[in-house]
Amino acid sequence: MTKLDNNEDFMDENKIEDTEVNQCSSCGGNTVYDPVSRGLKCPFCGSEVEIEATRENTTEHDYLGALDKADHSWSDEKRVFKCDNCGAETLLDKDKVADFCSFCGSSHITVTENDAGIKPALVLPFHISKEEAVDKFKKWISKRHFAPSKLKNGYELQKISGAYIPYWTFDSDTKSAYIVKIGTYYYVTETRTVQRDGKTEVVTEQVRKIRWRTERGTYHKFYDDVLVKASKNVASGLIDKVEPFQLSGLLDYRTEYLSGFLAERYSIPLKEGWLAARDIIDSRIQNGILRKETGDEVRIVKVDTAYDGITFKHILLPLWISSFNFNNKVYRFLVNGQTGKVSGRAPISVWKVTFTVLLTILVVGIVFFFQDFI
């Protein structure tokens, strides 16, 4: 446990054993990926080694053929640890040992023989260092205006882990045949009788009606890089709030980018990922059809879509994951490893919220009261 105001090292405590992988040429220590220089750095002597950043991997894997043909050679470099508490599977280099789960903090974590899964094609390396992530978090927590005043100096920051989170991206060509109902407004004059001051009066008015006709059409569109999260871990509820990631920063996967960091094994399998991507594509097709058809009102009756040439990529996106303790409760937070955007849960002061609500009601009441005099 690390107190906020002392300068203990925030390095995570995955034990490092001797290895040939990414060895420092000056002192023989294990180098780790450094978000500041975006190269490898030796934590012992400070030596730096550049990583050749490339973006050549344009191969999209064929989705239908993937289930048996996909590249599973990742299991040769990674070992899978499973958390008994939250179920998250953490991938670490073969020479590393995990002693706690970065996603829920539990120490009930065991090494497994599980397959590491399909090897990632692209990775978005960390741009935000651990120190920057902690700074971003401190700024974020100082802006929790509804938090108890004691929070500012009364929380305990836990260990912070840099984790690559798995995503799927899918491409697909689509051809849709659809049926829509198109409504056109017209107006009729209607006459009716009303009772007014005890007398019967005849009034005429314009009433809007709608005339529907049915149309059929086709919609043809290629969808590129539809992004689907492949993680179901406990922190995933917060991930949406640190998005977006700038995917133009994706680089060819290299084991160096993961040195000193961990990766999560995808818990949403490829097939389930495609179903989620298909839902996203379907709603984009519907929006496309609604934009294409013009009328006073357009309603979709039926869409039949054929998906062709479905391809996918397994990619890794960077997140700093941590939590803080306050009044014996744990609050998790995330920092986007590329942009530094923070999301998290924080305690709320009932008094501050009640006071603000009452103040708002009072102000609105005063405005309404004086409106009558203007």
Ligand SMILES: [Zn+2]
């Ligand atoms: Zn060194």
Ligand SMILES: [Zn+2]
């Ligand atoms: Zn866990």
